[in-house]
């Protein structure tokens with residue numbers, strides 16, 4: 001007689017072991033060093049790769065199942081958005097600039113992260129690591145694709161979306177993000193994990209996706225909320241992988257500590273500088289704002305970042321070197337960068353504008369110690385000029401930081417009236433920096449950063465300073481994609497179409 | 506003391522999950538923001554499969570959390586019955 005035995009369901013730990021560790025093998029006709037040639041040169045010592053565990057213990061079968069469900073949810077909403085004139089439901093056409101920064105600077109970063117994880121998944125010997133990196137590589141290409149797909153709906157109606165790849169590669173404010181990823185991808189596998197897993201995922205994505213996506217919801221943009229949250233559901237796993245990688249390195253050998261600390265110092269500052277773009281999106285580009293950049297920093301930088309460094313103190317890790325300078329710049333950076341975007345708006349594939357009275361009142365409430373004192377007077381002056389028909393433009397080209405590639409627009413950490421500028425000579429050439437943090441990064445690896453491709457020198461090298469030729473080259477259509485929002489084609493179209501959508505005339 | 510947190514999308518699937526988290530973590534503070542819910546707790550937060558199942562009235566695989574997860578803070582440890590977030594004390 002057959003006994004009916006209920007099929008025993010595998011426990012999570014058992015399943016993870018079978019479907020991860022058990023997939024690995026010992027190479028027999030080549031040595032391990034030949035198979036994994038890049039894993040030692042950074043100096044990280046690993047004694048037991050099996051100690052690397054994914055705390056979520058996600059296996060490929062479950063991964064496909066849940067990712068498929070995320071995709072179905074995503075496309076249901078994207079279809080509804082396209083079918084229901086979703087592009088008219090946003091609060092104001094100014095909001096589109098935030099989406100343009102996102103598509104030009106961030107989505108290509110997702111693609112770069114995909115390439116990077118494909119590479120390190122091959123370069124790391126541990127099977128748990130390989131599987132986690134493979135999942136992340138697939139996640140990141142999904143993020144790039146879903147973001148481009150969602151925002152393509154806006155490209156049908158508005159300017160500035162059409163050539164995001166050229167803008168990403170060549171446009172001055174976007175090479176900030178590009179250089180961050182190029183720097184990470186040209187580093188060794190362990191440093192790559194700190195750059196992306198720790199700095200980008202743990203420090204940046206919370207600040208980028210969470211308040212910003214909540215802001216997108218607040219501004220009626222269902223397409224962006226959907227890709228944002230769909231991507232962010234993967235980021236929780238990525239952050240955990242990044243944190244796991246740090247703990248793994250620190251637990252494997254005490255000699256790893258100074259190397260890891262050096263990378264945390266470097267990548268915290270690199271990440272923080274990319275946040276210059278994010279702070280401006282949050283404080284200036286959301287017509288309805290959920291929280292200020294300062295408030296977001298309190299939650300995800302001070303509270304969550306602080307908790308992380310307190311936790312890592314048991315391994316001997318201290319907060320990153322630039323932490324205090326970062327704190328000092330929080331109440332200034334969004335204002336300084338928005339002023340930069342505005343004065344060079346003839347050379348941006350997005351619109352900027354003079355904040356309204358209501359916006360300025362909000363900014364002074366959120367930044368009581370800085371906005372009225374340092375920034376409102378400048379906007380007032382710019383507004384006065386605009387009323388006289390003289391838009392404030394800076395036709396000098398921005399001096400770029402050799403490390404982070406932001407224009408040197410920030411002030412001294414301890415004196416907000418003094419512009420901050422550092423320089424170093426290396427092999428007879430002079431290099432400029434926006435901050436001590438960026439100067440230190442350069443001085444630790446000068447041979448790497450002297451090779452940096454910078455957009456402003458390219459304008460002279462390639463086009464002898466011909467701005468029109470440069471515009472063609474970055475695919476910027478003068479009079480359509482750039483300049484003040486007020487009087488732009490985007491503004492005219494948004495207002496006209498919205499009028500048609502809400503009335504019968 | 507450090508804060509651990511988990512943020513979930515605000516939707517019909519997560520409503521009972523959030524209720525379960527509140528039941529299991531009396532110290533937790535629930536912050537409702539546009540389209541999302543962020544739950545903070547001092548040092549430690551536990552999400553239990555059994556409590557979620559009682560709320561939704563069907564069996565629940567804790568890995569289903571991934572679908573609506575937005576972000577989290579803290580060291581993660583997960584087994585079949587619970588997911589714990591914690592910072593070293």
Ligand SMILES: [Fe+2]
Nearest residue numbers: 110140143231
């Ligand atoms: Fe991503």
Ligand SMILES: [Fe+2]
Nearest residue numbers: 201234235238
């Ligand atoms: Fe990611």
Ligand SMILES: [Zn+2]
Nearest residue numbers: 401404434438
């Ligand atoms: Zn810099």
